[in-house]
Amino acid sequence: MKRSTLGRAFVLPTTAALAFGLVACGSANEEGASGGLTINGAGASSQEAAQSAWRTGFLKNNDGTINYDPVGSGGGREQFTSGGVDFAGSDAYLDDKEVKAAQERCGEGGFVEVPAYVSPVALITNIEGVDSIKLKPETIAKIFNQKITKWNDPEIAATNKGVDLPDTTIVPVNRADESGTTENFVEYLEAAAPEQWPHEVSGNWPVEGGEAAQGTSGVVQAVKNGSGTIGYADASQAGDLTTVEVGVGDEFVKYSPEAAAAVLDVSERAKGRGEHSFAYDLARDTKESGTYPIVLVSYVLSCTNYDNADKAAMVKDYFNYMISAEGQKAAAEQAGSAPISDELRSKIQPAVEAIGSSNSGS
Amino acid sequence: MASTTEAPPRKDRAPQRPGDRIFAGISTGSGVLILLALAGVAVFLVTEAWPSLTAPAEDIPGGEGLALYIWPLLFGTLISAVLALVIAVPLAVAIALFITHYAPRSIAKALGYVIDLLAAVPSIIFGLWGINVLAPVTVDPTTWLSEHLGWIPFFAGPASSTGRTMLVAIIVLAVMVLPIITAVVREAFTQTPKLHEEAALAIGSTRWEMIRMAALPFARSSIIGASMLGLGRALGETMAVAMVLSASGGVSFNLISSENPPTIAANIALQFPESSGIAINTLIASGLVLFAITLVVNMIARAVINRRKDFSGAN
Numbered sequence: 001m002k003r004s005t006l007g008r009a010f011v012l013p014t015t016a017a018l019a020f021g022l023v024a025c026g027s028a029n030e031e032g033a034s035g036g037l038t039i040n041g042a043g044a045s046s047q048e049a050a051q052s053a054w055r056t057g058f059l060k061n062n063d064g065t066i067n068y069d070p071v072g073s074g075g076g077r078e079q080f081t082s083g084g085v086d087f088a089g090s091d092a093y094l095d096d097k098e099v100k101a102a103q104e105r106c107g108e109g110g111f112v113e114v115p116a117y118v119s120p121v122a123l124i125t126n127i128e129g130v131d132s133i134k135l136k137p138e139t140i141a142k143i144f145n146q147k148i149t150k151w152n153d154p155e156i157a158a159t160n161k162g163v164d165l166p167d168t169t170i171v172p173v174n175r176a177d178e179s180g181t182t183e184n185f186v187e188y189l190e191a192a193a194p195e196q197w198p199h200e201v202s203g204n205w206p207v208e209g210g211e212a213a214q215g216t217s218g219v220v221q222a223v224k225n226g227s228g229t230i231g232y233a234d235a236s237q238a239g240d241l242t243t244v245e246v247g248v249g250d251e252f253v254k255y256s257p258e259a260a261a262a263v264l265d266v267s268e269r270a271k272g273r274g275e276h277s278f279a280y281d282l283a284r285d286t287k288e289s290g291t292y293p294i295v296l297v298s299y300v301l302s303c304t305n306y307d308n309a310d311k312a313a314m315v316k317d318y319f320n321y322m323i324s325a326e327g328q329k330a331a332a333e334q335a336g337s338a339p340i341s342d343e344l345r346s347k348i349q350p351a352v353e354a355i356g357s358s359n360s361g362s
Numbered sequence: 363m364a365s366t367t368e369a370p371p372r373k374d375r376a377p378q379r380p381g382d383r384i385f386a387g388i389s390t391g392s393g394v395l396i397l398l399a400l401a402g403v404a405v406f407l408v409t410e411a412w413p414s415l416t417a418p419a420e421d422i423p424g425g426e427g428l429a430l431y432i433w434p435l436l437f438g439t440l441i442s443a444v445l446a447l448v449i450a451v452p453l454a455v456a457i458a459l460f461i462t463h464y465a466p467r468s469i470a471k472a473l474g475y476v477i478d479l480l481a482a483v484p485s486i487i488f489g490l491w492g493i494n495v496l497a498p499v500t501v502d503p504t505t506w507l508s509e510h511l512g513w514i515p516f517f518a519g520p521a522s523s524t525g526r527t528m529l530v531a532i533i534v535l536a537v538m539v540l541p542i543i544t545a546v547v548r549e550a551f552t553q554t555p556k557l558h559e560e561a562a563l564a565i566g567s568t569r570w571e572m573i574r575m576a577a578l579p580f581a582r583s584s585i586i587g588a589s590m591l592g593l594g595r596a597l598g599e600t601m602a603v604a605m606v607l608s609a610s611g612g613v614s615f616n617l618i619s620s621e622n623p624p625t626i627a628a629n630i631a632l633q634f635p636e637s638s639g640i641a642i643n644t645l646i647a648s649g650l651v652l653f654a655i656t657l658v659v660n661m662i663a664r665a666v667i668n669r670r671k672d673f674s675g676a677n
Contacts, residue, residue: 017528045635061583072635072638073638074638101446125651168523169520169523171523171524172523174610176608176609176610176632177632177633177635177636178632178633178635179636180636203424203636207619208610208611208612208621209610209611209620210608210610210620211524211608212528212608212620213526213608214604215604218605219496221493222524222526224526225493225494225497225498225525226523226525227523229524265537288665
């Protein structure tokens, strides 16, 4: 009797120890599997799908490991400027304070900051019997500010001659969670229709009383299920919903990858940030024909100089792949982004070529 | 003399073997551990929430101070959970009664399994069901309600065109808490003393009178306890509410519009991923409020059950 009790008391700890042992082995194996060099990145979650497409494409022809931690833009910038990661992704370019910190971290050559991920935001609608609709920026702002409440409002009818607009109530759908998509859309409204959009720019939707849905898929779902709905979402997720043709100057532009990427070509480069920083103040109020102004532009950041020559070469190759036509195509397929134009590529290429190492001899 | 130094054999204690000591140690340790975990959670919530308690009002998201930020959340949490119980408890009691007193044995057994199975469905599945199936179905009835019964504050309208309303969130919550309440109440009904039931029938009661006289009083404390368990789950439910509810408004009793107050748990889930700084402290402060409410609810439940202990055959 006594022996069996003792015996049983030992069984449990032994099993537990065995289990822990196995777990330990498992994780050890995982680490051991990867050979070669590792570069680490962190930043915007919007780039996550694109980064994974780039990583897959890049590692087909190269050895090594690339990690990208989608902690968010702010976290990515912080980890980059403090030297925690080799490269970063960010939905916004570095602010003045961060520019200083980045220059300090990277030393003499400074840092590289190039737009690599352009994600258009589409306005999606679900109005019975209407499969094409044109809206001016002022009208869009009034709709989302709930100043225009019926689809047959004269202001909407004015730009949609020949379309039979129903007498349904407009249901604006916005993101319930804080998001970069909201921030970019609100930025657009503020720039293109300042008089109709009195709200502050932030990642939180500022107007109460609309339909609020979780995440891009939630917004798409709500627009699809409702009637008389209008919402904003990553263009890649719009599916077969009607997308709004947005007023730019005197014409109306339907979303297309080329039109979205064209915004960067008409935007001003921010000045005084160093030779290799290509930060753009987006011309959201552009009147240039053929540009679609509601876009999210996400940057990738690196140093021009790394102590380790192999690492410098790998970062350079990876950045080259990201902005290459092939890399942009891979991201477009996987993440639905808009490939950057050849014009922009030729502008930012020298910045990427500048990545290197002062210890190149070793 | 030597014999006095030896400890006298104690007769009032059972003999102990190593197994006894180890097991006693493990179970005491587990008991202490749960208390430590609870205290740890409380300490974490208070320390992390502290900066938002002392921050100036305009730094809190919304710019109007902590109380005004949390109040609509608290209101949304309470109204959704309480109304979900209002739907779920009578239904659960009825189901439990059917299983224990009305249904033939074979059906009762199968039905019991199905109800238990419902408890195993993950909440995200309920969320998907709510958003894809239930919400569209409610659009026409709620439109009718807002047109004909609009004078009742609950149905003031205008009805949402997507159906992602507080009403749907409440129904989803009710379905989610139904299994746990049913399971506990059913257990209580099956334990109703056979003698009580037979005595009631012997004095000429109908089956309904027998249930009223014997089964319901016996199970009353279990019903209350089960309701509180359900309330606890409804208060803290996160994913399903975050998916279903269109939370774009403030305090409102209107159940069928797209302007609804968010709930604390859903709001944390929605806002946390992109929050930083004081916004995170504010979210944790709202979590602290939820933690406190859940504790209070559980303590009330305990008090009610203790007061009614005499009715219960469980002791």
